[in-house]
Amino acid sequence: MADPARAAKLAQRIKVVVAEALGRRVKDPRVEPITVTDARVTNDLQHATVYYTVFGDEVAHTDAAKALEKAKGVLRQEVGRNITVRLTPTLEFVADQIPVNASNLEELLREAKRRDAEVAALAAGAKHAGEADPYKGDSAQEIDEDDFDEEDTDLSDDGDLDEDANR
Secondary structure, three states: OOOOOHHHHHHHHHHHHHHHHHHHHHHHHHHHHEEEEEEEEEOOOEEEEEEEOOOOOOHHHHHHHHHHHHHHHHHHHHHHOOOOOOOOOOEEEOOHHHHHHHHHHHHHHHHHHHHHHHHHHHOOOOOOOOOOOOOOOOOOOOHHHHHHOOOOOOOOOOOOOOOOOOO
């Protein structure tokens, strides 16, 4: 098992090598809209997963996936030349779902903002169900002596109250 930090460094190097090789070595026009977003390597350094996004419609996505599968051998060869490990890791290409998730999040945020505006509009014309301050009274109520415990408070003592002290 390799160090996870070494695997992360190797993954970043593989990401750069694959991105450069897509531009230099692979002559397929279907790989032009591909952007390599991330790479991950297992801790034993034997398998690398490369994440990518494609600018375009569904046809461009399927074409890019086919082109990457076709160019997998050339890309693995390029990775083997540019990294310093005993065995060249196998490559797996996975379409990155971050743009899809980001657009879903943006749509949810727009919906939440719209609902907040509706609630604010309703709150602007709302009135209290009862009095504005139901706890405020016109007259002071009489304090009943039964409301106080004799242990807690000594009303005849002029000194500070100390509930924790033993008196």
